[in-house]
Amino acid sequence: MNLLPAAELLKxxxxxxxxxxxxxxxxxxxxxxxxxxxxxxxxxxxxxDTRNSSDDVPFVLHDELLDRTTDVYARWGKRRxxxxxxxxxxxxxxxxxxxxxxxxxxxxLPTVESAARSILKGSA
Numbered sequence: 103m104n105l106l107p108a109a110e111l112l113k114x115x116x117x118x119x120x121x122x123x124x125x126x127x128x129x130x131x132x133x134x135x136x137x138x139x140x141x142x143x144x145x146x147x148x149x150x151d152t153r154n155s156s157d158d159v160p161f162v163l164h165d166e167l168l169d170r171t172t173d174v175y176a177r178w179g180k181r182r183x184x185x186x187x188x189x190x191x192x193x194x195x196x197x198x199x200x201x202x203x204x205x206x207x208x209x210x211l212p213t214v215e216s217a218a219r220s221i222l223k224g225s226a
Contacts, residue, residue: 111146121145123164130171130199132162133209134220141224148221152214159190160214172196172211 111118124136125143132150140148151164168174168183174196175181185193190213199209212220 120147130202155190
């Protein structure tokens, strides 16, 4: 993937390919593997959602709650836990790829910084 400035992409005479939450058909949504796969597939944009931790570190997560895409219940025994109620240090412990088929056991809840690094690395 070769990243172009947004103004250049908008001039293209074709539909843009946008990876919503990464390549979430083959890797857990909003995960580093999903972003890397999207870049390998040659998308124009990678779109993701952000939520801040209690100490204002932006993480990549669509939902306000951690339940659906992370192992928060298995790890901490808590349900309906909001990302904004957790410190970044603890959030970095969570895995977010176990539920996906196939599972991605190494996928963690990424920060915006780590997601951006992954996307820029994949665009080189």
